[in-house]
Amino acid sequence: MKALILTLALVTASPALALDGLRATGDLGVVIERATGSVLIVDRSDRAAIGRIDGLGDLSHAALTYSPDERFAYVFGRDGGLTKIDILAQKIVKRIVQGGNSIGGAISDDGRLVAVSNYEPGGVKVFDAETLEQIADIPAGAKTIGLVDVPGRRFAWTTWETGEAFLADFSGPEMVVNKLGDVGKNPFDAVLTEDAHTYLIGLFGEKGVTAIDLWDEVPKPVRFLQDYGKTEDDLPVYKMPHLQGWAFTEGQYVLPAVGRHELLWVDSESLEEVARTPVHGQPVFIVEQPASPYVWVNFATPLNDTVQVVDSRTHEVVQTLTPGAAVLHMEFAPRGAEVWISARDDNTVAIYDTRTFERVGEIAAESPSGIFFTARAHRTGL
Amino acid sequence: MKALILTLALVTASPALALDGLRATGDLGVVIERATGSVLIVDRSDRAAIGRIDGLGDLSHAALTYSPDERFAYVFGRDGGLTKIDILAQKIVKRIVQGGNSIGGAISDDGRLVAVSNYEPGGVKVFDAETLEQIADIPAGAKTIGLVDVPGRRFAWTTWETGEAFLADFSGPEMVVNKLGDVGKNPFDAVLTEDAHTYLIGLFGEKGVTAIDLWDEVPKPVRFLQDYGKTEDDLPVYKMPHLQGWAFTEGQYVLPAVGRHELLWVDSESLEEVARTPVHGQPVFIVEQPASPYVWVNFATPLNDTVQVVDSRTHEVVQTLTPGAAVLHMEFAPRGAEVWISARDDNTVAIYDTRTFERVGEIAAESPSGIFFTARAHRTGL
16 A cells, blocks of 8 residues: 555444554355344454444345445345445445335345345335436236346246236346246246256246246246145235245255245156255255255244254255244355354354354344345355 | 555556556456466456566466455476465565475365375375465376366375376364275376266276266266277377367267367266367367357467367367467456457467457466466365
8 A cells, every 4th residue: 555644533433444544345244134134244254243223214124235345245135125235444435225025135246236026016116326327117906926146137927917027127227128938827936047947936816837948038937846836725915925945055056845844855857856865944945055965954933943954865854953042044164164144133243163063153133034145246146 | 444554556567557556356367477487367258468477487388276256376387396376466475395396286165275296206295275285295106187176175186007096075173084096097187077976087097078976975976978088009108198178069979089180978867978079189178158159269289270160969069269379278257248369479478258259358377378267266176
């Protein structure tokens, strides 16, 4: 830093900066504090909170995505709020309320566009990532679910009431939206495999899972796992198991059995079920431990004080932990050495070593839910 | 930044900092300038160089690895130098000469240990990532190749003269080194699959490839692809094709045919050859374009002005580009939207859009070779 003089006053009041005024962002993260409309900024290396940003509205259901430089996070809240925060300066850059009930969003592969999917009024809106100015408004006449970024400045999503999947392409001068097909009745969630090859859609209104090969010249829906899904015809819609996690490991998809205490393993080539794993409760998130054969699972209330670790080779539970009351989310260090687990009703984020299963740290947080490390900025489909 | 006052003098002299004194690191990178012993610090978002660090010794053959926070890079040079640089402050933090000829290194999954593999005097040395103090010296009586980090504070490597593979475990109070087995005659390179499952070793002294399953209770070498390797018995050792790249895509390994103008595709389950692709020259690096079915290939001299793109589904060349004279390396934006290509003899890093194949930018550099983006901090086995 030749010829640069920094005069720092009250350095301790700005914990986001090291003493020399510089802070890298590769080991930072954001924890949603669902009850207080705030987020905690955390440092993975120090296993510590380094700041809090307030005023993000209703975060009782929230998700976020990062800018490619890892400096900004776009937080999607239940009140339709889209808040751009600066995790280095620890402040809100801009906040707009763009819908009545947003449930998630994504950022384009070039980092220029942020898309938000809405329950109310439905549809997808796309914003300039720099200014949050609206670029496109794509009504769907239906709630949108499973919005993901697709390489080439594209986004895919699915509609709840009408059971359709769409792909929007922003690479040219004009936006082009194509319908990918009819995917089945009341899709409750959709995810993209990490290689951006397959868009997988779970159904609530009928049995089965739908896959769409996005590398195909003309992508089209293919139905598989015809036994997968709801077990009772009269299951009310307000129990819709939205935003559950599916993992992809060892040539398999791992899905939560809807309403049952089981994981389902599906061969990703043949699309045939290859195994079931009995687990502690109804699975919510199933997350791969990076660079390992293991997935970690948390569970729906009232069995939500527990996390289990399952080996994708044997399909057996190899470890059961009880991190705290109301475990809502798990986030791995990107190379898998530790996992951070939010225990909402203990107001704690617990940190576990993935090799020894020892609890190696914890961080106080107000009703923590989602945990998001900045390494997500470099992954497709999140 | 409440209550923080920054007084900046001569801000323009410190291009690493934005006007508010803050810079995130997610979109930064380092380019090796092989002839001048310097490195260029680049900003992916701006497609620009933002600084240069001199004094890194002989970088005519060099590699680097990043700290988990993306602030520091550890540069391994041909002169045995290990240089820790600070890419935010744009300066050398510490430089030691730890051997006579180092050819690569790795950082442990917790970011605490940096390991260096040496040709001269051979063996592996391990250093504290913070201070560069030596933690361990593991003589091999042979040149070491293919050093990789393995989850759980471990490192694996292979020896040239003795044909052995080793795994060192630093997770306990004492280092434990185990021999994984005899892998064959004169291994020239080894790589780890991204899930840290399989350690693959190419042989120069005989035909075949060796795989070791690191998830096994007792990992052991398995030989496959018995036709792979040298085609002439008298090929001199100074042509050893070290540090070539292997890609893993669509359930396949892609290997450079030694001495031939071909890629070899191997099914990763059956370990059988499934296809060959005739290409422009002798392949050097074969790199996956993230979130796509494509691999990009560059070639050995004198055919090294060309890059080809191959579809992993059809195994056919889909594009041929001529980015410049002496193409040495290719690095993708982590979500695959663009690729940066070093053309040594044009003193240029050329940037291509991976969808349109248009040249969208270029950066002046002194004899550029390796390009390393900070997203590597979050990947295993690099």
